[in-house]
Amino acid sequence: xxxxxxxxxxxxxxxxxxxxxxxxxxxxxxxxxxxxxxxxxxxxxxxxxxxxxxxxxxxxxxxxxxxxxxxxxxxxxxxxxxxxxxxxxxxxxxxxxxxxxxxxxxxxxxxxxxxxx
Amino acid sequence: xxxxxxxxxxxxxxxxxxxxxxxxxxxxxxxxxxxxxxxxxxxxxxxxxxxxxxxxxxxxxxxxxxxxxxxxxxxxxxxxxxxxxxxxxxxxxxxxxxxxxxxxxxxxxxxxxxxxx
Numbered sequence: 477x478x479x480x481x482x483x484x485x486x487x488x489x490x491x492x493x494x495x496x497x498x499x500x501x502x503x504x505x506x507x508x509x510x511x512x513x514x515x516x517x518x519x520x521x522x523x524x525x526x527x528x529x530x531x532x533x534x535x536x537x538x539x540x541x542x543x544x545x546x547x548x549x550x551x552x553x554x555x556x557x558x559x560x561x562x563x564x565x566x567x568x569x570x571x572x573x574x575x576x577x578x579x580x581x582x583x584x585x586x587x588x589x590x591x592x593x
Numbered sequence: 594x595x596x597x598x599x600x601x602x603x604x605x606x607x608x609x610x611x612x613x614x615x616x617x618x619x620x621x622x623x624x625x626x627x628x629x630x631x632x633x634x635x636x637x638x639x640x641x642x643x644x645x646x647x648x649x650x651x652x653x654x655x656x657x658x659x660x661x662x663x664x665x666x667x668x669x670x671x672x673x674x675x676x677x678x679x680x681x682x683x684x685x686x687x688x689x690x691x692x693x694x695x696x697x698x699x700x701x702x703x704x705x706x707x708x709x710x
Contacts, residue, residue, distance in 0.1 A: 489695075499630075504627075506623045513616075516613070
């Protein structure tokens with residue numbers, strides 16, 4: 477199993493006492509999504525029924541293969557995507573907890589029970 | 594009333610066909626939170642009962658007043674915070690829809706009805 481350090485660690489924005497380390501981890505996760513190409517990659521992967529080949533991201537994004545690979549690596553490192561090698565190409569899917577973790581992170585409500593409904 | 598262009602515009606990450614413009618707007622909103630000082634400011638404001646004076650952010654953040662002001666401006670420009678002038682100091686509170694908009698943005702589910710519960 478992969479390690480998911482950034483996502484696993486993140487306390488919600490509305491937590492009563494966010495530490496400096498938690499703030500740093502949250503900022504790094506947001507930074508992973510602070511690029512429109514990476515937002516589009518997450519969108520393309522999230523809306524696919526099956527893992528998405530890196531080779532199928534090049535045309536819709538209009539970017540070179542090395543650039544797409546760089547963005548994919550950032551998203552995997554942030555724990556948002558999972559990578560699976562199939563022969564020559566790598567395939568990508570959403571990390572299982574990516575949605576839940578992101579939703580928890582942006583939870584601005586002070587009472588977490590009430591926050592994400 | 595202030596204009597909230599970035600937040601109002603953003604389609605969820607799991608939307609079926611995120612446009613290039615929507616991806617750019619989402620990336621800009623994430624970029625506003627991609628700095629640990631801004632994450633901590635949002636946390637301090639979100640956990641306060643009342644609007645927070647800029648003067649009360651300097652000590653907990655350990656940053657200079659101009660730096661704090663810079664970060665506050667970024668967050669206001671992104672539509673996450675609202676600014677109110679009271680005499681010499683500005684006071685900040687969460688924009689009313691900030692939590693809902695962020696939760697919608699990170700919605701990775703393909704069926705929005707099921708997404709944020």
